[in-house]
Amino acid sequence: xxxxxxxxxxxxxxxxxxxxxxxxxxxxxxxxxxxxxxxxxxxxxxxxxxxxxxxxxxxxxxxxxxxxxxxxxxxxxxxxxxxxxxxxxxxxxxxxxxxxxxxxxxxxxxxxxxxxxxxxxxxxxxxxxxxxxxxxxxxxxxxxxxxxxxxxxxxxxxxxxxxxxxxxxxxxxxxxxxxxxxxxxxxxxxxxxxxxxxxxxxxxxxxxxx
Amino acid sequence: xxxxxxxxxxxxxxxxxxxxxxxxxxxxxxxxxxxxxxxxxxxxxxxxxxxxxxxxxxxxxxxxxxxxxxxxxxxxxxxxxxxxxxxxxxxxxxxxxxxxxxxxxxxxxxxxxxxxxxxxxxxxxxxxxxxxxxxxxxxxxxxxxxxxxxxxxxxxxxxxxxxxxxxxxxxxxxxxxxxxxxxxxxxxxxxxxxxxxxxxxxxxxxxxxxxxxxxxxxxxxxxxxxxxxxxxxxxxxxxxxxxxxxxxxxxxxxxxxxxxxxxxxxxxxxxxxxxxxxxxxxxxxxxxxxxxxxxxxxxxxxxxxxxxxxxxxxxxxxxxxxxxxxxxxxxxxxxxxxxxxxxxxxxxxxxxxxxxxxxxxxxxxxxxxxxxxxxxxxxxxxxxxxxxxxxxxxxxxxxxxxxxxxxxxxxxxxxxxxxxxxxxxxxxxxxxxxxxxxxxxxxxxxxxxxxxxxxxxxxxxxxxxxxxxxxxxxxxxxxxxxxxxxxxxxxxxx
Numbered sequence: 001x002x003x004x005x006x007x008x009x010x011x012x013x014x015x016x017x018x019x020x021x022x023x024x025x026x027x028x029x030x031x032x033x034x035x036x037x038x039x040x041x042x043x044x045x046x047x048x049x050x051x052x053x054x055x056x057x058x059x060x061x062x063x064x065x066x067x068x069x070x071x072x073x074x075x076x077x078x079x080x081x082x083x084x085x086x087x088x089x090x091x092x093x094x095x096x097x098x099x100x101x102x103x104x105x106x107x108x109x110x111x112x113x114x115x116x117x118x119x120x121x122x123x124x125x126x127x128x129x130x131x132x133x134x135x136x137x138x139x140x141x142x143x144x145x146x147x148x149x150x151x152x153x154x155x156x157x158x159x160x161x162x163x164x165x166x167x168x169x170x171x172x173x174x175x176x177x178x179x180x181x182x183x184x185x186x187x188x189x190x191x192x193x194x195x196x197x198x199x200x201x202x203x204x205x206x207x208x209x210x
Numbered sequence: 211x212x213x214x215x216x217x218x219x220x221x222x223x224x225x226x227x228x229x230x231x232x233x234x235x236x237x238x239x240x241x242x243x244x245x246x247x248x249x250x251x252x253x254x255x256x257x258x259x260x261x262x263x264x265x266x267x268x269x270x271x272x273x274x275x276x277x278x279x280x281x282x283x284x285x286x287x288x289x290x291x292x293x294x295x296x297x298x299x300x301x302x303x304x305x306x307x308x309x310x311x312x313x314x315x316x317x318x319x320x321x322x323x324x325x326x327x328x329x330x331x332x333x334x335x336x337x338x339x340x341x342x343x344x345x346x347x348x349x350x351x352x353x354x355x356x357x358x359x360x361x362x363x364x365x366x367x368x369x370x371x372x373x374x375x376x377x378x379x380x381x382x383x384x385x386x387x388x389x390x391x392x393x394x395x396x397x398x399x400x401x402x403x404x405x406x407x408x409x410x411x412x413x414x415x416x417x418x419x420x421x422x423x424x425x426x427x428x429x430x431x432x433x434x435x436x437x438x439x440x441x442x443x444x445x446x447x448x449x450x451x452x453x454x455x456x457x458x459x460x461x462x463x464x465x466x467x468x469x470x471x472x473x474x475x476x477x478x479x480x481x482x483x484x485x486x487x488x489x490x491x492x493x494x495x496x497x498x499x500x501x502x503x504x505x506x507x508x509x510x511x512x513x514x515x516x517x518x519x520x521x522x523x524x525x526x527x528x529x530x531x532x533x534x535x536x537x538x539x540x541x542x543x544x545x546x547x548x549x550x551x552x553x554x555x556x557x558x559x560x561x562x563x564x565x566x567x568x569x570x571x572x573x574x575x576x577x578x579x580x581x582x583x584x585x586x587x588x589x590x591x592x593x594x595x596x597x598x599x600x601x602x603x604x605x606x607x608x609x610x611x612x613x614x615x616x617x618x619x620x621x622x623x624x625x626x627x628x629x630x631x632x633x634x635x636x637x638x639x640x641x642x643x644x645x646x647x648x649x650x651x652x653x654x655x656x657x658x659x660x661x662x663x664x665x666x667x668x669x670x671x672x673x674x675x676x677x678x679x680x681x682x683x684x685x686x687x688x689x690x691x692x693x694x695x696x697x698x699x700x701x702x703x704x
Contacts, residue, residue: 111420113395113418113420113421115395115398115399116395128388135381141373144377148377148380148381148384151381151384152384155384155387155388155391158388158391159391162391162392162394162395162398184354184357184376185373185376185377185380188357188361188369188372188373188376189373191369192369192373195366195369196366204370204373204374206366206367206370207367207370207371207374207448207451207452
């Protein structure tokens, strides 16, 4: 069951690679949150209410509801066009995403470690690198935030792959950090929407050395 | 005590944030400075003790905390002056008339000082923690509070600088977290689940090398955003440029030191594993590239604030070269980091006066500073001598030791290249500084030059003097603390 969920998660990455509309991008992010919740839910061996509550907040509350709603709000408020406007055609994006996944599978096959859950590791690494690729290949600033969220999802899966229980304090800290950084990024994004005409990275070239 | 300090600092920050009264603002800042110094002295008196599970008052933490607490006083004083005087100026020549009318309101002052206090708290706690995940959390707090400081002027360029800083730091901090996850895998092989530096060092022989290598790459890359090293240095430059100069002084000194602590503490662990040589190579390459990049930018930069920021990149490159070379380089690196913090922050504090005189930061439009503000010009001159490590600057000692360590590590080729690059940096730095001090400025109307009180330069003289004193005639206790902070590296017998 976990494998099915994780593979679905991988497929969402391909879907993002060819997604043309910004809202689709946001919806896929929300879907990823739900998938992550079920993955953790099944993987969890002991079900303490506190632990479950935390995971529920982190995946459903935060990744599925708060961030997508917030991003959709920013999208609407700043009149960002619906097209995602990538630098490269969708077909090439798809090829690159596929090759990232293939390379991570090949890479992880060379690793032998009993502490490591391989399928989690593959999904995590491909998600992180795909996220970096999304950031590099999209023109809009808001897609950078979405790429950042994809990377965060990848890190979340990676933390499951490692299977080492992090102290609770650290877990809460991480959650707050991610929340705060997205919030801060969103606030500044709103300001950018007010100040600049287009919310494109091409606008951010004012700081120079001459 | 740490918990008390954190709670105190957070409540002071909250008080500063909600309060709009000038006198109360002033009072709260003094309370914070007293709290900061009480905590520093407490940490010094309880050296070697563990506090609140995650914190340990070790030698490196205490040294950097002392440096921070010293710099915090002028930072608060100059911020107060800055807010008071810069009521009708924005930083950019590009800004529109409407933006030029930007005035400091009680609200903008409240946000500024609350963020300043949170920043100082985050950095202090980050220095002292002995757990890699906790230093991660405090690094993130510094990013968030720094973003409020960079955005202080609320104009287009400040927004761009803030966005770039927050975004690159967010990505970097994620890298550090990925590194921590790999580290936990590596630690699992050694049978430890708790990632404190002490535990890792204790079991360093058993750590899994493959995962440790990945962990080091990610953690190192992540912390370079704070340290100001290739590859993530760009965000820091924009931040120092756009933030008000008193805050920029903190970015150029204590925050860089936080990046140093993050890398150095983990490096100590890695240095006790078979990866020592490889880690030196990674650090060495990044450090050399940093000096190179700093040289290239220093040669063409026209904005004096950015020039100072690039000089910071050069110095951190030298520090990490010292670490990579090993031997006496470790001692030199810690010494250099502390002295550099004093020198660079004093230059940034001086910059606030420079800007008030010329209302410009392009080197073309600055000049004859000696005539308009003699005391300030002397600070600038002494700061230049210190920052380029000419005797009697304290940095001369540490830089000389770094060169010695490179020589002893048989890296003559690197040493020659670095010396060549440094010559170019000194030439370019000197050309610009002497232009500002002695040559007449372009289109400058000197009929209404701001009069600067010589007393405002006092703090910079103290900081520069401190750097000379600690470099040339270090007190025995200071040397002892530095030696203690690198004691785990000396075991290697390099």
